[in-house]
Each structure stands twice: as structure tokens, then as C-alpha cells.
Amino acid sequence: MSSPPYTIIGTPFSTFTRSITLALHYKGLAFNQVRVTPHSDTAYENHPFGFLPTLVIPEIDGKTVNLKLRETQAIARYIDRVAPEPSLLISGGDAHALIEEQMWEFVSFAGAHGFPAVEKGVVKPRVAATDEGKLTDAQIRQNIQDGVAHLRKFLARAENAMAPEGYVFGEKLSWADFFLYPLLADLQAISEGEELSDRFQKWMKKMGELDAVKATAAGTLSVGARPP
Ligand SMILES: N[C@@H](CCC(=O)N[C@@H](CS)C(=O)NCC(=O)O)C(=O)O
Known part of the structure; x- marks a missing residue:
């Protein structure tokens, strides 16, 4: 049985939200988008400070949780863990980078x-x-x-x-x-x-x-x- 899709809370107009939807598309993860502005009622229902984005994670290990994950870099780390490929990470030695x-x-x-x-x-x-x-x-x-x-x-x-x-x-x-x-x-x-x-x-x-x-x-x- 396929897992339910993720939900991203945030208008496409939000640049932080787009950083996450770019990665969801790139990694082929299904998601719904709730198109709301910062500090709207829906933004506050999903984020303690009314900011965008929030990623709603429906299931963990087959158990329904509807976990709300906020802060774009935390969301990026989660996405990398559940969908490591195609990778959006670098290694030391890529271009000018010495360390990842x-x-x-x-x-x-x-x-x-x-x-x-x-x-x-x-x-x-x-x-x-x-x-x-x-x-x-x-x-x-x-x-x-x-x-x-x-x-x-x-x-x-x-x-x-x-x-x-x-x-x-x-x-x-x-x-x-x-x-x-x-x-x-x-x-x-x-x-x-x-x-x-x-x-x-x-x-x-x-x-x-x-x-x-x-x-x-x-x-x-x-x-x-x-x-x-
Ligand atoms: N540190 C947050 C920043 C997110 C952020 O600033 N989002 C903008 C929308 S692109 C926002 O909600 N701004 C509301 C405000 O500045 O009051 C993250 O990385 O998720």
C-alpha cells in the first residue's frame, strides 16, 4: 500500500516554501500544498510563530502521526533521510568544497x-x-x-x-x-x-x-x- 502524501503548508509565493517544494519534486515525493500566507490562521495552526513552511508528515513506520515539522533546514534533513536519492548533498572534493x-x-x-x-x-x-x-x-x-x-x-x-x-x-x-x-x-x-x-x-x-x-x-x- 502506498504511503499518504506529505502536506506542505505555505504559498508558492514563499521562497522558503519553494526551496522545499523544489526538493519534493526533484526527489519524486508526492505532496499536497496548502496555499496560505505567513501569519494567517492556518499558518499559526501549523507553526508556533505563523511562519512558512511547515511539512506535515502523515506517517512514521506505518503509524499515523501527522507530525508538523518546521524550519526549512530541519525539513531538508528529514527529506534527505527518507529520500536520499537523488542526492542533494555534496562531498568534500565537489568543486571548491573541502568538506560537505x-x-x-x-x-x-x-x-x-x-x-x-x-x-x-x-x-x-x-x-x-x-x-x-x-x-x-x-x-x-x-x-x-x-x-x-x-x-x-x-x-x-x-x-x-x-x-x-x-x-x-x-x-x-x-x-x-x-x-x-x-x-x-x-x-x-x-x-x-x-x-x-x-x-x-x-x-x-x-x-x-x-x-x-x-x-x-x-x-x-x-x-x-x-x-x-
Ligand atoms: N527560519 C525559517 C524562516 C522561514 C521564513 O522566514 N518564511 C517566510 C516566508 S518565505 C515567513 O514566514 N515570513 C514571515 C515573517 O517574516 O513574519 C525557516 O527556515 O523555515
Whole structure:
């Protein structure tokens, strides 16, 4: 008998949620998605702080548990354990990495520094101002100029931590790519996408060829959607 599918709580518009749905698709794990925004009633019913995503695990060892697992990196570790292949881990010796934990270091950079730099500092204020329709492009650019200056620093440092070509760790697709991609796909969709270097643009193109990326595009800013 096949196991019941997982449930992911989170709108496709949420970049952390997309990191997980990318991996669920990539690893061929069936899931349902409950498309809610952060701090909605459903978000709070599933997450103590109303954040996204939560993964609801229906069964463990054939026993119904409906366990709610929060925090994207904890969810990633669970997914790797139940579906180790195809692997999203690296090994020391992949591209510039000496030890496998450098992949988790990059993941943490993306979440802790990339999310505020890309989403909070630039994407959200740009989208809010554009949707409101009261300011000119020049006025919006002026309002977010500090955010863009900070974004440039993040992008330069992230690029510096990447292999010179291929995925973040060269030939090996990993969680590092799945954590960074949703942020830069949003960035690419707005005018400030012009900040993406040639290296990032090549990487975006390579990522865009993945079935998992195509399957998770609906409902994201990259295709012009809005929450949920
Ligand atoms: N540390 C959390 C961060 C998740 C996160 O920030 N999710 C965003 C949506 S993409 C959110 O729920 N934000 C709500 C807020 O900032 O108040 C994780 O890794 O899961």
C-alpha cells in the first residue's frame, strides 16, 4: 500500500516554501500544498510563530502521526533521510568544497543573509510600490537605494562562495541551489534583476532547465503571481 502524501503548508509565493517544494519534486515525493500566507490562521495552526513552511508528515513506520515539522533546514534533513536519492548533498572534493558542511554553510547564508537582502530590502518594497502605482520608477529606485546597495554586497559575497561555473558546487546540484534559486528568481522578475551578474544569469538559466524548477514556478513572483 502506498504511503499518504506529505502536506506542505505555505504559498508558492514563499521562497522558503519553494526551496522545499523544489526538493519534493526533484526527489519524486508526492505532496499536497496548502496555499496560505505567513501569519494567517492556518499558518499559526501549523507553526508556533505563523511562519512558512511547515511539512506535515502523515506517517512514521506505518503509524499515523501527522507530525508538523518546521524550519526549512530541519525539513531538508528529514527529506534527505527518507529520500536520499537523488542526492542533494555534496562531498568534500565537489568543486571548491573541502568538506560537505560547506553546502549547509551556503544554505544558511542564503536564508540568514540572502532572504533579508533580496526579499525584505528590495523585492517586497519594489513589488508593493509598483502595485500601489503612486510612485514613478525613479522614485521607487530612490526609496530602495539602500536596500539595493546592501543587495549588491550580498550578491558579490554569494558569488564569491560559488564555484566559477555550473551549480553552486559546480557539477553537483545541491540544497545550496534550491535555497538560493527562489530568491534570485524573484529578483530576476523585477527591475533590480539588472543587478544579477553574468555568473548568476548563467546559473539561473541552468536552474531553469530543471523539471523541479518548472513544476514550482506557478504562483511565484517569477511568473507575475501574487500571494497566495
Ligand atoms: N527560519 C525559517 C524562516 C522561514 C521564513 O522566514 N518564511 C517566510 C516566508 S518565505 C515567513 O514566514 N515570513 C514571515 C515573517 O517574516 O513574519 C525557516 O527556515 O523555515
